[in-house]
Amino acid sequence: MVCPKCGSENVSIQAVSIVSNQKHGLIWWLCIGWWWLIIKLIGWICIGIFMLVFKLFKKNKVKTTVHSYAVCQNCGNKWKV
Ligand SMILES: [Zn+2]
Structure with a gap:
């Protein structure tokens, strides 16, 4: 894999978990x-x-989403795989 930012091939794949807490909507308040x-x-x-x-x-309401991210070891650029 090649970094789209700097073109380096020194890229590692890692799992990043994102916890998103959804806000209550109008229906909830009703x-x-x-x-x-x-x-x-x-x-x-x-x-x-x-x-x-x-x-x-x-x-x-709390849900955890796990995404795979590629991290460039050369410039620190991070992007979704
Ligand atoms: Zn890079």
């Missing part, structure tokens, strides 16, 4: 708004359940 109405109607017992769902929901 859902929370409804939750507050339900909590007012049913009571504080529901909060425990909702918080549990909320935590699980939050956990699922």
